[in-house]
Amino acid sequence: MAKDLNFVSQIADIESDFPQWYTDVVLKTKLVDYGPVKGTMVIRPYGYAIWERIQREMDDRFKAAGVENAYFPLLIPMSFMTKEAEHVEGFAPEVAVVTHAGGEKLSEPLAVRPTSETIIGYMYAKWIESWRDLPLRYNQWCNVMRWEKTTRPFLRTSEFLWQEGHSVFASGEEADAEALRMLELYRDFAEKILCMPVLTGKKTDKEKFAGAISTYGMEAMMHDGKSLQSGTTHYMGQNFAKAFNIQFTDKDGALKHGYTMSYGASTRLIGALIMTHGDQRGLVLPPPVAPVQVVIVPVAMKKEGVLEACKALEERLKKAGIRALLDDSDNSPGWKFNEWEMKGVPVRIELGPRDIESGKMTVFRRDTLEKGDDYSLSEAERAIGELLQKIGENLFAKAEKRMQERIVEAETLDELLDGVNRGNFVRAGWCGERSCEDKVKEFAQATARVIDGKRKAKTCVCCGKKATHAVIFARAY
Amino acid sequence: MAKDLNFVSQIADIESDFPQWYTDVVLKTKLVDYGPVKGTMVIRPYGYAIWERIQREMDDRFKAAGVENAYFPLLIPMSFMTKEAEHVEGFAPEVAVVTHAGGEKLSEPLAVRPTSETIIGYMYAKWIESWRDLPLRYNQWCNVMRWEKTTRPFLRTSEFLWQEGHSVFASGEEADAEALRMLELYRDFAEKILCMPVLTGKKTDKEKFAGAISTYGMEAMMHDGKSLQSGTTHYMGQNFAKAFNIQFTDKDGALKHGYTMSYGASTRLIGALIMTHGDQRGLVLPPPVAPVQVVIVPVAMKKEGVLEACKALEERLKKAGIRALLDDSDNSPGWKFNEWEMKGVPVRIELGPRDIESGKMTVFRRDTLEKGDDYSLSEAERAIGELLQKIGENLFAKAEKRMQERIVEAETLDELLDGVNRGNFVRAGWCGERSCEDKVKEFAQATARVIDGKRKAKTCVCCGKKATHAVIFARAY
Numbered sequence: 007m008a009k010d011l012n013f014v015s016q017i018a019d020i021e022s023d024f025p026q027w028y029t030d031v032v033l034k035t036k037l038v039d040y041g042p043v044k045g046t047m048v049i050r051p052y053g054y055a056i057w058e059r060i061q062r063e064m065d066d067r068f069k070a071a072g073v074e075n076a077y078f079p080l081l082i083p084m085s086f087m088t089k090e091a092e093h094v095e096g097f098a099p100e101v102a103v104v105t106h107a108g109g110e111k112l113s114e115p116l117a118v119r120p121t122s123e124t125i126i127g128y129m130y131a132k133w134i135e136s137w138r139d140l141p142l143r144y145n146q147w148c149n150v151m152r153w154e155k156t157t158r159p160f161l162r163t164s165e166f167l168w169q170e171g172h173s174v175f176a177s178g179e180e181a182d183a184e185a186l187r188m189l190e191l192y193r194d195f196a197e198k199i200l201c202m203p204v205l206t207g208k209k210t211d212k213e214k215f216a217g218a219i220s221t222y223g224m225e226a227m228m229h230d231g232k233s234l235q236s237g238t239t240h241y242m243g244q245n246f247a248k249a250f251n252i253q254f255t256d257k258d259g260a261l262k263h264g265y266t267m268s269y270g271a272s273t274r275l276i277g278a279l280i281m282t283h284g285d286q287r288g289l290v291l292p293p294p295v296a297p298v299q300v301v302i303v304p305v306a307m308k309k310e311g312v313l314e315a316c317k318a319l320e321e322r323l324k325k326a327g328i329r330a331l332l333d334d335s336d337n338s339p340g341w342k343f344n345e346w347e348m349k350g351v352p353v354r355i356e357l358g359p360r361d362i363e364s365g366k367m368t369v370f371r372r373d374t375l376e377k378g379d380d381y382s383l384s385e386a387e388r389a390i391g392e393l394l395q396k397i398g399e400n401l402f403a404k405a406e407k408r409m410q411e412r413i414v415e416a417e418t419l420d421e422l423l424d425g426v427n428r429g430n431f432v433r434a435g436w437c438g439e440r441s442c443e444d445k446v447k448e449f450a451q452a453t454a455r456v457i458d459g460k461r462k463a464k465t466c467v468c469c470g471k472k473a474t475h476a477v478i479f480a481r482a483y
Numbered sequence: 484m485a486k487d488l489n490f491v492s493q494i495a496d497i498e499s500d501f502p503q504w505y506t507d508v509v510l511k512t513k514l515v516d517y518g519p520v521k522g523t524m525v526i527r528p529y530g531y532a533i534w535e536r537i538q539r540e541m542d543d544r545f546k547a548a549g550v551e552n553a554y555f556p557l558l559i560p561m562s563f564m565t566k567e568a569e570h571v572e573g574f575a576p577e578v579a580v581v582t583h584a585g586g587e588k589l590s591e592p593l594a595v596r597p598t599s600e601t602i603i604g605y606m607y608a609k610w611i612e613s614w615r616d617l618p619l620r621y622n623q624w625c626n627v628m629r630w631e632k633t634t635r636p637f638l639r640t641s642e643f644l645w646q647e648g649h650s651v652f653a654s655g656e657e658a659d660a661e662a663l664r665m666l667e668l669y670r671d672f673a674e675k676i677l678c679m680p681v682l683t684g685k686k687t688d689k690e691k692f693a694g695a696i697s698t699y700g701m702e703a704m705m706h707d708g709k710s711l712q713s714g715t716t717h718y719m720g721q722n723f724a725k726a727f728n729i730q731f732t733d734k735d736g737a738l739k740h741g742y743t744m745s746y747g748a749s750t751r752l753i754g755a756l757i758m759t760h761g762d763q764r765g766l767v768l769p770p771p772v773a774p775v776q777v778v779i780v781p782v783a784m785k786k787e788g789v790l791e792a793c794k795a796l797e798e799r800l801k802k803a804g805i806r807a808l809l810d811d812s813d814n815s816p817g818w819k820f821n822e823w824e825m826k827g828v829p830v831r832i833e834l835g836p837r838d839i840e841s842g843k844m845t846v847f848r849r850d851t852l853e854k855g856d857d858y859s860l861s862e863a864e865r866a867i868g869e870l871l872q873k874i875g876e877n878l879f880a881k882a883e884k885r886m887q888e889r890i891v892e893a894e895t896l897d898e899l900l901d902g903v904n905r906g907n908f909v910r911a912g913w914c915g916e917r918s919c920e921d922k923v924k925e926f927a928q929a930t931a932r933v934i935d936g937k938r939k940a941k942t943c944v945c946c947g948k949k950a951t952h953a954v955i956f957a958r959a960y
Contacts, residue, residue: 041556051551074528079518102584108630109576153585
């Protein structure tokens with residue numbers, strides 16, 4: 007063990023300095039690098055390959071749900087941003103502004119989109135005429151920009167990649183139901199593809215999207231017990247429809263405003279999976295998004311037949327749809343073991359002359375750090391396929407168990423503070439008043455992550471009055 | 484025929500007013516719409532679905548060639564843009580500039596990327612240390628912005644989507660060879676996926692990329708005989724490596740500058756395929772990129788069993804990997820025929836009670852406008868699969884024949900002018916002097932599209948001196 011740790015000693019201790027561990031891991035595994043402009047990131051191929059898996063899987067789900075992709079312009083007239091009163095308040099301070107183009111000063115400054123409700127609302131108003139055009143459900147994959155003071159790769163950067171879905175319905179019930187349906191889509195995606203347990207629920211008014219009636223969020227517990235908002239869906243009522251004049255002629259012949267909703271998830275999800283599954287050795291990637299699912303490390307590579315056997319195995323696994331990679335570089339096997347462990351590859355196969363002779367292979371699991379030498383080489387496809395499945399299930403179960411164990415109850419502010427200090431999520435009663443929510447934040451540096459719709463609470467953790475909701479409080483990224 | 488044309492009379496005549504035909508087609512088929520900011524476009528779902536097919540197919544080819552995807556920031560410090568002398572001259576006039584962000588004036592203005600050579604060069608300089616890091620071959624899919632005075636959807640817009648590949652090699656030979664290899668990748672893609680014949684070759688110095696040693700282009704002939712540049716690859720020598728200090732320690736221990744190259748193709752390709760294959764009825768989409776490959780139109784839809792049979796057929800075709808769509812809307816069959824013809828769907832199946840009874844289906848080919856009623860319903864998957872293949876081949880053959888017939892030779896400026904006036908590409912000799920190229924442009928409004936590496940010419944079409952190259956001249960988009 008001590009020997010292994012020589013190598014990973016480059017990575018800060020995960021328990022005592024989690025922020026530095028995170029920075030070390032994302033940089034050293036070449037997921038990401040800092041861009042030249044403050045607060046920007048470069049997503050390197052190993053990180054981008056994860057994003058491509060996330061995109062593909064999530065996009066398939068959107069399409070199965072009947073959502074279509076489109077693309078709207080990056081630059082939004084500043085006047086659009088101010089049309090919805092809460093929206094401008096929420097986003098104006100973070101906007102990057104284009105004032106000059108083509109060698110001239112623009113007559114109206116243009117916002118680099120921080121989110122696209124306004125420009126999409128403007129186009130929807132052009133396109134929608136009758137109830138036959140509804141519901142209208144489009145999504146776009148794009149970059150957005152929010153000028154942030156404190157940034158960290160994937161978690162908060164001035165530019166990030168995301169998807170934003172925007173839909174219009176004829177009724178508020180349908181639009182709100184869609185916000186909940188998309189929240190479930192996110193949850194299913196997080197659980198199955200990121201192997202990441204999440205809590206979902208409605209946000210308090212304080213935490214909701216600028217311009218929304220209701221915001222629903224998906225929160226995940228990170229290694230340090232803090233919460234990471236990993237996806238949100240919003241029901242806007244007629245706020246944006248009225249601001250942008252999205253109207254339709256209903257079946258009864260009357261002209262009515264539509265009801266809109268939106269939802270978004272971003273490259274933040276990469277940060278979420280790193281901080282959910284990572285360990286002292288570095289990344290632990292869930293098999294569904296791992297760019298490399300299986301690395302094959304030859305042992306005694308120079309011996310006759312070893313490299314050929316490794317190549318043949320790589321080909322067989324690839325044919326079976328497994329993302330396998332043979333590391334035939336000049337580095338020593340030990341160096342390779344450490345490198346690929348740090349990079350979080352779910353399965354390592356070691357193959358040397360003895361294995362080949364006996365028709366076996368040695369298999370190392372990144373999630374449990376267990377090694378087995380009793381795997382039949384001839385049944386590699388089936389065995390590795392099953393193992394990847396098992397690893398995904400185990401990652402989810404482990405994270406789910408940890409999260410459940412670390413959701414504690416509190417009846418007083420002191421208990422709440424104690425709870426979050428110990429790295430827990432704290433379930434507590436809340437009276438519904440903004441002032442109490444503010445006080446919790448001030449006292450415990452914890453925010454209301456989601457309202458727990460399945461639980462009830464007697465009294466407000468802050469004022470002691472009758473509770474209207476049970477809320478999950480936590481410190482958050 | 485006259486009846487059919489009632490419907491499409493909304494579309495301008497393709498022969499007498501091709502520019503208006505183009506605008507009508509892209510707007511009425513809902514491929515695209517104008518954005519609120521001048522020169523921007525919104526890519527609507529029907530257009531974006533084509534782009535998704537283009538991306539997927541091209542990306543698979545990049546990955547098979549060993550190129551990896553990454554993502555670099557949108558905003559580039561203005562000082563980067565000025566580091567390579569020719570590059571700044573080429574792009575500075577078109578740049579959109581962010582001067583304010585987060586409520587403050589920025590200390591250095593930031594360019595919205597018009598292309599990413601500079602910022603990628605900066606990062607490569609950080610990452611590359613030794614010859615072991617080379618070649619480094621990354622690509623990104625992103626939006627770029629070039630402030631253009633005259634814009635047209637897909638062909639020239641201030642923001643567009645594209646891919647840009649950027650590679651560094653240890654030698655100039657390798658980098659230049661990669662530029663030619665990527666040109667061949669583009670050609671193969673254009674021919675197989677867009678069913679679009681192209682001419683490829685080196686560009687003249689006048690037409691090359693700002694900062695390149697050599698630019699290679701792929702040109703396609705549009706319906707009106709004008710040329711559309713559909714993809715370019717560039718060999719930069721050490722220009723950018725020196726400007727951004729991209730250095731590596733070679734095997735001999737010496738520190739050397741790398742050699743870079745880049746290549747890009749954009750949403751312009753959608754414009755290219757529209758103007759290559761379209762006809763009086765509207766779009767004619769190549770099967771590999773058609774969002775809907777087969778539309779099923781029920782005849783006598785209300786009759787028992789018709790809709791069920793249509794649904795069953797749709798399912799069967801989908802299972803066979805064919806993008807089939809049943810149009811069960813309330814519109815009349817005739818309306819649907821016209822609508823889907825305008826939208827360019829390669830194959831229409833008409834299915835009514837009589838067809839179902841006799842186990843047949845009526846099949847309409849968009850490319851030839853031929854209708855056959857002798858297709859066996861039970862073998863639909865095979866027959867339609869083969870037909871789609873055949874349609875793609877026919878589209879290519881038709882366009883290839885047209886292009887070859889319309890490449891003419893010229894020995895004098897008058898002949899050249901006459902050639903381009905008749906909507907031809909003109910092959911002519913050129914002495915290599917910029918002044919002669921300029922004169923051709925002035926006299927015939929035609930530019931050198933590519934140097935024809937396979938042909939020789941005796942005398943320059945302009946000055947009559949000895950020709951160094953045979954060049955394809957044309958009017959261009």
